[in-house]
Amino acid sequence: MSEARQTGRYVLLVDDDDNVLSSLRRSLRNEAYELLTANCAGAALQLLERQPVDLVISDAQMPGMDGPTLLAQVQQRWPDTLRLLMTGLADLDTSIRAINQGHIYRYLSKPWNDDELRINLRQALAHQHAEREHRRLERLTREQNLRLQELNANLEQRVRERTAELQQTADMLDLAYAELRHSYVTATEVFSALLNQRLPCDKQSNAQVIGLVRAFSSRLSVPATESHDLAMAAALYNLGKLTWDDHLLNRPSDLLHSEERDRYRQYPALGESLLMALEPLHDAGRLIRHHQERWNGTGFPDQLHREAIPLGARLLKIAVDFVELQCGLLLQRRLTREEALEFLGKNAGRLYDPELCRHFIELCDELAPELADTEPGVVALDTRRLEPGMVLARNLQAESGMLLLNIGKQLTRPLIDKLIAFESSEGARYTLYVRQPATAAGMIEELSR
Template sequence: MGDPDVVTVSRLPGVLLVDAQDLVLQRLRQLLSPYPYALHFARDAIQALHVMAHCEVDLVISAAHLPQMDGPALLARIHQQYPDTTRILLTGDPDPRLIARAINEGEIYRYLNKPWDDQELLLALRQALDHQHAERERQRLGLLVRQQNTELKALNVQLQRRVAARTAELQQTADMLDLAYEELKHSYATGAELFSLLVNQRLPPAKQTNRRIIELVRAYCTIQGLDAIFQRDLAMAAALHNIGKLSWSDQLMTTPADLLHHQQRERYRAYPQQSESLLMTLEPVQDAARLIRHHQEHWDGTGFPDRLRGEAIPLGSRVLKLAVDFIELQCGLILERRMNSDEALVFIRKYAGRLYDPQLVEGFIQVCSVYLCDVTLGDPSVRVLGTRELAPGMILARNLNADNGMLLLNAGKVLNLPLVDKLIAFETMEGARYSVFVKLPREEAVGA
């Protein structure tokens, strides 16, 4: 009773008919029974209030004269306790004071005269229920609007907080850039690295690459004995190689290159040139900018943006290509599947002469073996084999994981024939193809 959402419940409208005369109730039953109403009957006010307390009643039609309590008083009581119930007075008494009481105290929808006209009564009942339905729907919608306004206010407060937090975050970034600009006056290289780290903050930690690429090219230059100017330019190129991605969305920044659709791929292929354009106005970094422009060229001439081939690609760009791809393969930015360091080096070795300078690949692998503690590929006793090439006595050089990341075997595990058979079966079941890094038994390693 009184719930504005009651109209959403699938039930017949409840109609309570109150009259002291059985004959009147019988006639009303005959008149209304063919229609889709749930009919309730009462002969006095006490019975009527009992029905109201225990049944769902939408409309009450009450006679004016009843035992114990007259019709206007009953309708006034129902109005107080069940204000959403529509009330109609059915009276043969022309006393205007009685009708006035029903209107003022009971706030009746209307009154009908006895004897009634059947069609008039049916029309009045239908109109009353239609009016009630419309009123309840209005109340429901009003409640819904209020709830939505409350939610909108809460969302607005939340949005304001986010805007304030984002503004503070942007202000913090701006402050950091101001500091970086001051540092840039003294050292473009230091400034380039700081800016590079700021750019990388847009990426989740697992996909942040710039710091690792910078440190890797520095290690390469040191181990290979390259001069300081080459090292400075290459380090700045490593720091700023992806500055052309600043305008990208976060989603595009983290999508693996092999999953980009045509339009995204065109934008991806433009970033080295955009990075160069942004940097060419700064004279001290122009050499680094040229390295950046060509770091996605391929040794076989299929790269971008200028489709340079072989020695026409600057040396620094070829080295930067190796470092960028090595790190991004491990971060899932080139292929959807993230590789470990050894798998990334196997990939680079596989595409030597196509994507990479074949004269640089083995030296790069040796640098990674010296510089990175988790690389085993530089060890001459380590081989990369498929599961069907494994043999008893071989020792795992590094952990073996399934494509879903689940650890299958720990590094140091000595293989036996049942274990090899299980790996082959599991690989077949997964539809995968494992690259297994193993150390050969000592006598085989010497023979190799």
């Protein structure tokens, strides 16, 4: 294929004189375009119908249809084709008509100079290429602008839809996380019941500690997340004691010998380390580590003092000591409830946060002894007074310490019948702390947060 054909450009020469056509072909034979010829206007129009042409050079004076008329038709039918008029006469009228009707790009004179002819054609084709590229870019710009307008028109809707999708995903994650946290709370209370199996019934302290910190958290309006962490810490605060033998477990801490006391002082840190593999329990583990710190800095394991002790750990220590004083786990002599409260008051500002201790004593004074580990809105009922729809406000444990039902469980008629049958088989009577059906929905919502 010739260089001309590789460029894909065509120039049409129109003249009624074959010698002129031959001379033009010789002058332009080495140019980078294909040359086509026609010896009259009619032949030129027929060729243009079959073959796209970039540029037409027409003689002005031809029999039949002259050059200006031909170029006028070319302009009407193929406006993208450049038009040049070649004339050997100084005919002003012809030139004006060609310019007005044919919108010619340029006119050339006969005889021509070969170099000038080639330069004129190169300039004409370069101009045409620039015009085509300009139109292409304009067309591309319009298309892109239309596309951009469409995108802008849809962008707000897409943003709303995407925002809604993200919000839905976030809500699902929040719900899943809340369910996971609730599952961890339930699991920790199951572990707590297992820990209690190592102790006699009269020294099982976890359930009471859990109830107390729940009531205390409610009174102080502790945020839900911190309240969950505190409840889990209350359930597992003595996890580090699992490795102790039964003799050490049952011995009051004030009667421990030196070696036993050293081991006793290690149990909070050991409890935290046992929970390190469970990320949702990290915060609860930190409270467990520091729940034996003292307000005056003489506690263990890190000798923290005053506000350096986490708030939840300060609260947990008060509840743990209050219960363990009555269980005989701290002093050789078991204290009564009133004596335990008096002990807390005397040691406020030394062992305990004085402000928290004051609130705790006020809470215990307001609640009846048997309800000291519950909270307002809770009623105590035996199994035969239960109704479907009620929700447990605290865990239900068998006399052996085994966890039967966990807090937040909604009662149904079959479940109530099973509890009554279990009582008969065990020869026991159970009191359940429940919320009435009217407040059950609020309880379930609170547990899910």
